[in-house]
Amino acid sequence: MNRLKNKVAVVYGNGGVGAAIAKAFAKEGATVYLAGRTSTKIKAIADDILADGGKIETAILDTLDETAVENHMAAIIKKSGKIDITFNAIGLPQTSTQGIALTELSTEQYILPITTYNQSHFITAKAAAKRMVKQKSGVIMMHIPNPSRISQPFIGGMPSTWAGIEALCRSISVEYGSLGVRSVCLLTTAIPETPLIDEVFEIHGKAHNTDYDQFRAVMESMTHRKRLTSLEELINTALFAASDEGSAITGTAINLTAGMIVN
8 A cells, every 4th residue: 555655646637547547646655746627527536535545736737838837847846845756647539530531531630639649748758857857766657558559440640649659758768767767658458447438439339330339349359368458457557667666667668458469
């Protein structure tokens, strides 16, 4: 219960993954600073953590606003004196970016996730890395689904989006690893427990002339164990990688795709 005792963690995003990571980090002893754009979701997450005895502070934040991210990070450093972990778990609605053939996709629809996700990850990673270099320690964490390695029909700019984030992870490590900064990507399949994947599977069911359950079954069949990454599996790996036990892990993606992608 204390794998992250005395750690200071910033989690960006109040969706399914962000909420789960924030709760898990707090349960393991970290002081969590949760930043997102939806006040009702942030409050609900914070209420759960506080009720469980955890420590959390929240902020409404647009991670595409570099000045706001910098100011938020500076305030955390002023209060806590350090930053040990960041986890960017932002998300976008996928209705207008997936489920559409490339030749029918507008340039704006293709570029939107690439620019949004990569800009957000760069801004938040940059803000963290500058502080972590000074303290000579810290880990920057990112979550990337399987399209970073394998392309599937009707997913628009998402393969380029996730591949770009994975490349950023490597770049951070090669430049700052010798200064104590680690960067880790968690590579998963779609995670069925998250609301965003409900939306994505509905979209792809229609695009493939099938339904949610049939499309999910196809995705499950692509793994060796015939089931997708669970939220618990993502959380457990994130806790290990964020803790001192994972100190050798940097500049890489931890493969949790259950064989969908074979290294």
